[in-house]
Amino acid sequence: MSSIKNGRRPTARDVARVAGVSQPAVSRAFTEGASIAVETRDKVLRAAKELGYRPNLIARSLTTSRSRLVGVAMSYLENPFYPAMLERIAAILADAGYKVLLFTSPPGAPCEPLLEDVLRNRVDALILASASITSRFAEECSRAGVPVVLVNRRTPGHRTSTVTGMNEDGAVVIAERIARAGHRRPAFMAGLENASTSQERERGFLRGLVAAGLPEPLRVVGHFDFERARSAMRALLALPKPPDAVFCANDYMALAALQTLHEESALRPGRDISIIGFDDIPAAAWPSFALSTFSQPYALMAERVVARVLDQLRHPGRPAVEDVVPGSFLQRRSSRPVRA
Amino acid sequence: MSSIKNGRRPTARDVARVAGVSQPAVSRAFTEGASIAVETRDKVLRAAKELGYRPNLIARSLTTSRSRLVGVAMSYLENPFYPAMLERIAAILADAGYKVLLFTSPPGAPCEPLLEDVLRNRVDALILASASITSRFAEECSRAGVPVVLVNRRTPGHRTSTVTGMNEDGAVVIAERIARAGHRRPAFMAGLENASTSQERERGFLRGLVAAGLPEPLRVVGHFDFERARSAMRALLALPKPPDAVFCANDYMALAALQTLHEESALRPGRDISIIGFDDIPAAAWPSFALSTFSQPYALMAERVVARVLDQLRHPGRPAVEDVVPGSFLQRRSSRPVRA
Numbered sequence: 128m129s130s131i132k133n134g135r136r137p138t139a140r141d142v143a144r145v146a147g148v149s150q151p152a153v154s155r156a157f158t159e160g161a162s163i164a165v166e167t168r169d170k171v172l173r174a175a176k177e178l179g180y181r182p183n184l185i186a187r188s189l190t191t192s193r194s195r196l197v198g199v200a201m202s203y204l205e206n207p208f209y210p211a212m213l214e215r216i217a218a219i220l221a222d223a224g225y226k227v228l229l230f231t232s233p234p235g236a237p238c239e240p241l242l243e244d245v246l247r248n249r250v251d252a253l254i255l256a257s258a259s260i261t262s263r264f265a266e267e268c269s270r271a272g273v274p275v276v277l278v279n280r281r282t283p284g285h286r287t288s289t290v291t292g293m294n295e296d297g298a299v300v301i302a303e304r305i306a307r308a309g310h311r312r313p314a315f316m317a318g319l320e321n322a323s324t325s326q327e328r329e330r331g332f333l334r335g336l337v338a339a340g341l342p343e344p345l346r347v348v349g350h351f352d353f354e355r356a357r358s359a360m361r362a363l364l365a366l367p368k369p370p371d372a373v374f375c376a377n378d379y380m381a382l383a384a385l386q387t388l389h390e391e392s393a394l395r396p397g398r399d400i401s402i403i404g405f406d407d408i409p410a411a412a413w414p415s416f417a418l419s420t421f422s423q424p425y426a427l428m429a430e431r432v433v434a435r436v437l438d439q440l441r442h443p444g445r446p447a448v449e450d451v452v453p454g455s456f457l458q459r460r461s462s463r464p465v466r467a
Numbered sequence: 468m469s470s471i472k473n474g475r476r477p478t479a480r481d482v483a484r485v486a487g488v489s490q491p492a493v494s495r496a497f498t499e500g501a502s503i504a505v506e507t508r509d510k511v512l513r514a515a516k517e518l519g520y521r522p523n524l525i526a527r528s529l530t531t532s533r534s535r536l537v538g539v540a541m542s543y544l545e546n547p548f549y550p551a552m553l554e555r556i557a558a559i560l561a562d563a564g565y566k567v568l569l570f571t572s573p574p575g576a577p578c579e580p581l582l583e584d585v586l587r588n589r590v591d592a593l594i595l596a597s598a599s600i601t602s603r604f605a606e607e608c609s610r611a612g613v614p615v616v617l618v619n620r621r622t623p624g625h626r627t628s629t630v631t632g633m634n635e636d637g638a639v640v641i642a643e644r645i646a647r648a649g650h651r652r653p654a655f656m657a658g659l660e661n662a663s664t665s666q667e668r669e670r671g672f673l674r675g676l677v678a679a680g681l682p683e684p685l686r687v688v689g690h691f692d693f694e695r696a697r698s699a700m701r702a703l704l705a706l707p708k709p710p711d712a713v714f715c716a717n718d719y720m721a722l723a724a725l726q727t728l729h730e731e732s733a734l735r736p737g738r739d740i741s742i743i744g745f746d747d748i749p750a751a752a753w754p755s756f757a758l759s760t761f762s763q764p765y766a767l768m769a770e771r772v773v774a775r776v777l778d779q780l781r782h783p784g785r786p787a788v789e790d791v792v793p794g795s796f797l798q799r800r801s802s803r804p805v806r807a
Binding site: 136137178179180181196199204205207209210211213214217218221226227228229230231246247248249267270271272273353382386387389390409410413414415416 | 476477518519520521536539544545547549550551553554557558561566567568569570571586587588589607610611612613693722726727729730749750753754755756
């Protein structure tokens with residue numbers, strides 16, 4: 128075969144040289160429907176194969192001003208809800224001919240510099256999971272013509288599309304179930320104080336408790352972190368009068384609370400005390416946990432997110448949409464059933 | 468501000484127009500150390516800010532023939548080991564100025580078309596987790612000048628760098644522990660038959676059992692899948708003489724086996740029977756499981772992987788390296804301790 132210096136990436140020029148054709152001919156050979164003589168095209172393809180050359184889609188994208196890259200910013204990959212959704216988003220985007228440019232950030236870290244980063248990489252669109260966005264940045268994105276879709280987060284007052292679960296209404300349902308199960312001392316375990324999901328779930332929980340004539344809940348903060356959720360549960364159990372029902376702002380913290388109960392308390396979940404989460408991650412259904420929860424169907428959410436992204440790419444002018452994906456309460460063994 | 472049609476991305480030409488300078492001046496203004504008059508530069512930066520224009524790093528990368536993108540191919544995101552490693556890899560690459568182009572594929576699916584895809588996106592390098600690679604493809608990558616590093620997989624006989632845990636030696640240690648704990652009826656739960664990790668762990672387990680004078684293990688296949696691992700455990704428990712020690716090819720399957728035992732058997736883990744995994748995923752240490760396992764330090768593995776990628780980018784000629792990251796046996800409650 129013709130020699131290319133070890134490691135150097137073969138270029139269109141190399142292919143032209145080996146095929147004995149012009150460089151434009153090489154590019155035509157790799158362009159759908161371009162006019163080129165069959166034998167010229169064959170020469171080019173043979174040379175390309177020999178050299179291991181491939182047309183560069185990123186270079187091509189500049190002419191169409193499309194990178195076919197969608198930036199996905201995500202933290203909390205230790206919470207199984209996010210990798211599960213990420214996997215679905217990547218698969219659906221791939222079917223649509225887009226690739227995922229992944230940006231991770233530590234939980235609660237400001238995502239602004241990271242987003243700056245995203246724009247500099249010229250992504251076609253931006254999906255932000257478990258991250259909020261400032262109005263200044265939302266404005267910058269719309270100026271730059273980069274559609275943004277928030278998943279599992281909302282930023283009130285911004286013109287940014289969102290896909291979320293039934294955070295507030297789901298929490299109202301949870302409060303009703305707790306009341307109808309005969310509980311009298313509810314508690315709420317918050318996630319990160321500045322996370323809209325935690326705020327909305329708490330708001331719905333309070334609304335539901337009031338409607339059911341129950342007192343304001345005891346309150347601890349688990350920061351969406353496993354170990355901090357365990358400490359928060361210990362704090363509740365150490366109270367002179369511990370709660371008889373704990374709603375945790377997500378399943379991941381609820382699993383921590385449930386295990387702390389198993390290991391460090393005589394209270395039996397589903398009998399003496401109810402532990403309820405939010406999300407329905409796979410582990411919630413594991414036999415050791417059987418966690419009652421309100422579901423957020425991540426596969427459906429992923430479909431809606433990608434559909435929204437593609438829609439905004441096709442119709443840049445379209446106004447932002449707040450898409451709420453339906454979920455439902457799942458009664459499992461970690462919480463007391465509603466009384467007949 | 469000067470008007471740009473809604474949604475259209477501002478170009479260098481727009482900036483030149485608004486700033487009243489030439490287009491080359493715009494590009495010089497955004498190029499480190501390029502010669503340009505201070506006031507011209509200021510004009511450009513003001514116009515760029517006004518329009519929300521950013522220099523396009525991908526376009527720039529073509530002149531340096533570097534996309535600053537590293538393709539990461541991964542499946543099994545439902546196994547917490549992989550998202551944990553992915554998060555570390557992305558963070559370390561970001562520090563080095565690289566971004567992750569994520570490719571996911573269903574467990575066990577052939578990754579050849581996916582990899583073709585990777586090359587067409589002109590990534591600088593390729594990290595393959597939980598995926599093997601054919602010699603033909605390895606050859607294509609080296610021709611294309613794209614370094615490839617396999618994580619947690621090995622492909623014997625190929626010139627491809629790998630970063631793995633102590634699969635075979637770790638499994639030997641597990642066999643020794645089982646023997647010294649007084650077990651007599653070992654069993655092995657395989658993952659996917661064609662996965663090198665499962666093969667190497669089984670090989671080490673057999674070697675260790677023989678050395679310890681124990682019989683060949685009973686054998687079931689869990690396919691690295693939670694539900695199939697539960698069925699495989701049920702099959703073992705249904706035997707006239709069930710095993711007294713089960714080594715599962717990874718923690719994820721071991722957690723399924725452990726819970727099946729809890730729910731469906733009178734055998735007490737750590738007393739009547741030992742369940743042992745491999746990886747040390749976070750959930751292995753959860754109080755409900757306390758799974759004995761052999762650790763694969765994913766953070767360290769991620770560091771080694773990125774270091775290998777950067778090394779191969781700097782020195783394309785370098786031969787492939789097989790890097791084995793040390794781990795250790797972790798005695799928890801799911802297995803019987805060694806007898807004094």
